[in-house]
Amino acid sequence: MPHKPPNVIAIYPGSFDPITNGHLDLIERGSRLFDRLIVSILRNESKRPLFSVEERMEMLREVIDVYPNVTVDSFDGLLVDHAAAHSATVLLRGIRAISDYEFELQMALMNRRLRPELETIFMMSHEAYSFISSRLVKEVFGLGGNISGLVPPSVEARLERRLSQLQLEGV
Ligand code: PNS
Helix, strand or coil: CCCCCCCCEEEEEECCCCCCHHHHHHHHHHHHHCCEEEEEEECCCCCCCCCCHHHHHHHHHHHHCCCCCEEEEEECCCHHHHHHHCCCCEEEEEECCHHHHHHHHHHHHHHHHHCCCCEEEEEECCHHHCCCCHHHHHHHHHCCCCCECCECHHHHHHHHHHHHHHHHCCC
16 A cells, blocks of 8 residues: 555545535535545436536535635546546545445445545534535425525525526426
């Protein structure tokens, strides 16, 4: 196994549809641990996303510009290949509850098998955000519930615009 590289580059992969304050908390903490943190959005998503990859990248850029060592990217295909293309040695993932563990363990072990030199590092979600998911935020917002404090204000504004657009289209 090679020694620690002089610059530790980490990839934080996900769907981010949309980014929540739970994701943002992980980004902030990750930015203090790694020399560079790349937040990467999966492009070939099987779930039907609410926001396009470009919109999600814009939303991320709006909130990460306070962290000089954090950038935004997107990827197709295998995550380990994307990480290798960026010379990343760490994959960062958040764990909210024990229910996340099984899927995360499977992914981490598969990624380790595919590329053993890449280490998955898990961070526990902040307790204030451990119940938040993008899916629940969209559901609550779509049904008229209050989501302030769960997503950044810029994301809440985008959700409002998207909801009125969908209502106009009669979706
Ligand atoms: O935010 P999500 O939806 O939980 O993120 C899941 C993600 C994007 C990390 C995962 O689906 C992924 O890495 N997909 C890329 C395809 C891949 O490499 N699959 C094999 C490794 S399990």
